[in-house]
Amino acid sequence: MFSFFRSNGDRDLGPSGKAGGARLQLIDLTKVYDESVIAADKVSIDIEPGEFITLLGPSGSGKTTTLMMIAGFVIPTSGEVLVEGEDIAFRPPHKRNVGMVFQNYALFPHMTVAENVAFPLKMRSWSRADTENAVNEVLRLVRLPDHADRYPRQLSGGQQQRIALARALVFRPPVLLMDEPLGALDKKLREEMQLEIKHIQQETNITTVYVTHDQGEALTMSDRIAVMQDGWVEQLGSPTELYERPVNKFVADFIGESNFISGTLTTDEGTPKLKTESGWSVPLAGAEGRSDGDPIEVALRPERLSLGDRNAEVEVTGTIDEIIYFGETTKTRVNLPNGQQLVVKEQNLGTDREMQRGEEVTVRWNINDMVILRDDLPESAAHQEAEPEPAKTA
Amino acid sequence: MASIARERDPGSSHYQPDPRLQRLHRRQLLSHLGLLALAVTLLAVLFVYPISRIIYTSFLIDGSFSLDHYRRIIEVDAYIRVLRTTLTIGFQVTLICLLLGYPLAYFLASVPTRWQRILIILVLVPFWTSFLVRTYAWMVLLQRRGVVNDWLMSLGLTSEPVQMMYNRMGVLVGMVHVMLPFMVLPLFAVMIGIDRNLIRAAQNLGASPFQAFRRVFLPLSLPGIAAGSILVFILSIGFYITPALMGGRQDTMIAQLIEAQVRDRLNWEFATAIATFLLIVTVIIVAVYNRILGTERVFGEDR
Ligand SMILES: Nc1ncnc2c1ncn2[C@@H]1O[C@H](COP(=O)(O)OP(=O)(O)OP(=O)(O)O)[C@@H](O)[C@H]1O
Ligand SMILES: [Mg+2]
Numbered sequence: 001m002f003s004f005f006r007s008n009g010d011r012d013l014g015p016s017g018k019a020g021g022a023r024l025q026l027i028d029l030t031k032v033y034d035e036s037v038i039a040a041d042k043v044s045i046d047i048e049p050g051e052f053i054t055l056l057g058p059s060g061s062g063k064t065t066t067l068m069m070i071a072g073f074v075i076p077t078s079g080e081v082l083v084e085g086e087d088i089a090f091r092p093p094h095k096r097n098v099g100m101v102f103q104n105y106a107l108f109p110h111m112t113v114a115e116n117v118a119f120p121l122k123m124r125s126w127s128r129a130d131t132e133n134a135v136n137e138v139l140r141l142v143r144l145p146d147h148a149d150r151y152p153r154q155l156s157g158g159q160q161q162r163i164a165l166a167r168a169l170v171f172r173p174p175v176l177l178m179d180e181p182l183g184a185l186d187k188k189l190r191e192e193m194q195l196e197i198k199h200i201q202q203e204t205n206i207t208t209v210y211v212t213h214d215q216g217e218a219l220t221m222s223d224r225i226a227v228m229q230d231g232w233v234e235q236l237g238s239p240t241e242l243y244e245r246p247v248n249k250f251v252a253d254f255i256g257e258s259n260f261i262s263g264t265l266t267t268d269e270g271t272p273k274l275k276t277e278s279g280w281s282v283p284l285a286g287a288e289g290r291s292d293g294d295p296i297e298v299a300l301r302p303e304r305l306s307l308g309d310r311n312a313e314v315e316v317t318g319t320i321d322e323i324i325y326f327g328e329t330t331k332t333r334v335n336l337p338n339g340q341q342l343v344v345k346e347q348n349l350g351t352d353r354e355m356q357r358g359e360e361v362t363v364r365w366n367i368n369d370m371v372i373l374r375d376d377l378p379e380s381a382a383h384q385e386a387e388p389e390p391a392k393t394a
Numbered sequence: 395m396a397s398i399a400r401e402r403d404p405g406s407s408h409y410q411p412d413p414r415l416q417r418l419h420r421r422q423l424l425s426h427l428g429l430l431a432l433a434v435t436l437l438a439v440l441f442v443y444p445i446s447r448i449i450y451t452s453f454l455i456d457g458s459f460s461l462d463h464y465r466r467i468i469e470v471d472a473y474i475r476v477l478r479t480t481l482t483i484g485f486q487v488t489l490i491c492l493l494l495g496y497p498l499a500y501f502l503a504s505v506p507t508r509w510q511r512i513l514i515i516l517v518l519v520p521f522w523t524s525f526l527v528r529t530y531a532w533m534v535l536l537q538r539r540g541v542v543n544d545w546l547m548s549l550g551l552t553s554e555p556v557q558m559m560y561n562r563m564g565v566l567v568g569m570v571h572v573m574l575p576f577m578v579l580p581l582f583a584v585m586i587g588i589d590r591n592l593i594r595a596a597q598n599l600g601a602s603p604f605q606a607f608r609r610v611f612l613p614l615s616l617p618g619i620a621a622g623s624i625l626v627f628i629l630s631i632g633f634y635i636t637p638a639l640m641g642g643r644q645d646t647m648i649a650q651l652i653e654a655q656v657r658d659r660l661n662w663e664f665a666t667a668i669a670t671f672l673l674i675v676t677v678i679i680v681a682v683y684n685r686i687l688g689t690e691r692v693f694g695e696d697r
Binding site: 071072073092093094096097098099100102104106107108109110119120123124167168171 | 599
């Protein structure tokens with residue numbers, strides 16, 4: 001539909017026929033502030049051309065620091081930033097050719113929309129005709145073709161966001177960076193913009209590194225997500241992998257919600273079981289490679305549990321401690337006699353009978369719903385798991 | 395528990411305000427009016443009345459209306475020359491203050507906040523000593539056998555004392571020293587309001603640090619340049635002590651002329667005419683200056 005990026009003859013076209021973004025490799029990227037604060041700790045991510053990667057993590061986990069090292073505003077203590085194999089880690093920002101969308105848009109208030117968008121082209125001494133064409137085309141891409149002569153303050157938040165995106169795209173950078181670009185928007189607009197950014201990213205096939213601390217946003221938009229904590233990438237994987245197979249407690253808790261059950265591995269009549277301190281034992285799957293007596297912890301998603309009468313592999317009874325109503329769903333916290341608490345999340349289908357606090361219920365789930373976490377593995381092994389996977393074959 | 399849905403009655407469109415609300419409104423209105431009256435009175439007594447008196451007096455000769463004072467100002471070379479000197483010195487002081495003050499303000503705006511407070515106090519320290527004392531201090535430093543000349547000679551930079559006083563240089567040194575804070579403070583105030591991410595954005599988009607400064611920071615600091623320059627210029631052209639003590643014969647400024655008319659000749663009417671003339675010229679210059687800097691582009695209304 002858009003000829004914009006395809007008309008760019010000097011970039012090789014990928015298999016899909018779209019102009020490709022660049023391959024971006026972060027290799028052991030480390031930033032230490034004041035000789036003691038480790039803001040980024042050997043961040044290693046191999047990003048394929050056209051891939052959408054999200055850095056997800058709580059405040060202070062080093063997302064912005066990592067992004068700024070790619071953009072050139074933070075100089076890494078050690079490590080490499082390779083764009084198509086070329087190390088740019090120590091290049092000044094203006095020589096990097098990397099587009100960036102800032103959290104508060106950073107539109108120039110003394111320039112019109114057209115002047116803002118034309119700015120990177122002016123810096124690159126494009127001809128007037130080329131500039132005009134490119135500006136018009138990119139404004140059409142972000143669906144704001146009629147706002148060229150406005151000033152940024154005359155635009156709504158969402159419109160400013162689009163212009164910032166247009167300005168970062170217009171010079172056809174091989175890599176696009178975004179630091180919480182939707183942070184200032186309200187929920188509705190945010191969800192709209194998530195899809196829009198995703199579409200534009202797919203349209204232009206630009207390699208994108210996106211920063212957010214909103215897990216929903218990360219799940220919706222990303223090809224892969226890097227979950228960060230204290231400067232360290234805890235897990236790198238597709239949204240499904242992260243959600244279905246979190247490697248540790250932090251990831252299982254940060255993305256979605258989880259119930260955690262911990263104990264030791266025992267084998268009982270040939271089936272592996274998790275035995276809690278209070279003596280409760282639950283059958284397990286996927287515990288190969290561990291031996292009896294090993295400590296083990298599993299995560300169990302609340303929506304995989306049910307209070308209904310369906311068939312299930314595990315059943316346990318308890319009493320209802322609290323019922324929290326969310327409109328489309330209801331969360332029920334159940335106290336088991338062995339001291340364990342389980343949160344059950346169920347759709348409100350309008351057919352369930354009303355339940356009361358203190359009522360006795362049966363919680364049911366399947367063995368495969370339990371994900372064994374790797375927190376208990378030795379440090380090095382656990383970190384090994386978080387290393388980037390080998391690049392998918394193109 | 396049954397839920398309740400209340401029907402909205404389209405007829406009951408006006409609600410009776412609570413009498414307490416009306417009392418509150420009346421009290422607010424009174425206090426606003428009181429403040430307004432105070433402001434208007436102060437303005438009238440301290441500003442409008444004196445200036446109208448000055449302007450009125452400037453059209454009188456021995457109590458009757460005349461334009462002769464103005465004719466005299468325009469026709470006598472000496473007066474025009476003093477006016478030109480005054481404006482020139484005003485421009486020179488403003489320019490030097492801007493050249494010195496801009497980097498200083500930029501530095502102040504860039505350091506961490508805890509340093510800013512200390513440095514701002516340092517900028518203001520000169521205000522703690524009397525203006526007269528500072529002028530005499532400069533005279534001690536700059537005179538023929540003063541500290542600066544001693545240094546210059548002992549360093550072998552000159553063989554004989556350099557004339558640094560009783561000329562334009564003396565006036566400019568003394569005035570710039572006094573005026574610099576008036577330039578730095580408005581510049582600083584505007585600069586700390588400039589989002590540094592804009593500079594980063596510019597660099598990210600391909601602008602070298604210098605281009606980022608010239609195309610983004612400088613235009614955004616224009617309101618500060620305008621405010622500081624106008625403040626310094628207006629304060630400068632009314633200067634009296636510095637040119638009187640540190641200037642030469644050619645550096646006579648309009649305030650000295652007015653003083654001479656009042657004290658030596660007791661010619662109040664002519665003195666007010668000179669003052670009015672200066673006022674008009676100043677207003678014109680400021681208007682043109684604002685126009686050229688085009689600050690309305692930054693502050694301006696949405697169109
Ligand atoms: N200039 C600096 N000097 C010292 N420490 C810093 C500096 N910048 C960041 N840090 C520290 O580095 C760590 C990572 O910060 P960073 O800004 O990358 O976090 P973030 O993941 O972007 O968090 P947020 O979600 O709050 O934006 C934090 O502990 C922060 O305090
Ligand atoms: Mg951040």
